[in-house]
Amino acid sequence: MNVPKTKICSSCETAFSCGDTSPENKCWCNNYPPIFNLSDAGDCLCPVCFKEACEDKIDAYVETVTPKKALNNKAMLLPKNDNLIEGIDYYIENGNYVFKAWFHLKRGTCCGNNCRHCPY
Numbered sequence: 001m002n003v004p005k006t007k008i009c010s011s012c013e014t015a016f017s018c019g020d021t022s023p024e025n026k027c028w029c030n031n032y033p034p035i036f037n038l039s040d041a042g043d044c045l046c047p048v049c050f051k052e053a054c055e056d057k058i059d060a061y062v063e064t065v066t067p068k069k070a071l072n073n074k075a076m077l078l079p080k081n082d083n084l085i086e087g088i089d090y091y092i093e094n095g096n097y098v099f100k101a102w103f104h105l106k107r108g109t110c111c112g113n114n115c116r117h118c119p120y
Contacts, residue, residue, distance in 0.1 A: 067120055
């Protein structure tokens, strides 16, 4: 069994645990979409900074997506994952889940429900 490493975030200098503990228990960062090249980020980021970096990168990508580009977007080509992440896939408004454009792009099609953030 592996022991997670204690690392220091390269952004905020907070200490955090990093690494798989077993083949079944992967590092927390595996819950996020694989959108970074290892050379892009330098060393590991803590969970808070990593989530912010993901949100920023995804938001920048979504801004470039037109309805025509949405039909063949990068998000739908990523490995499928049922894990929804607040702030990336959705936000909560008045107790309701509001799915963001990234969630719709990952699904790959329009559901026809006139969603607020539908990129299609």
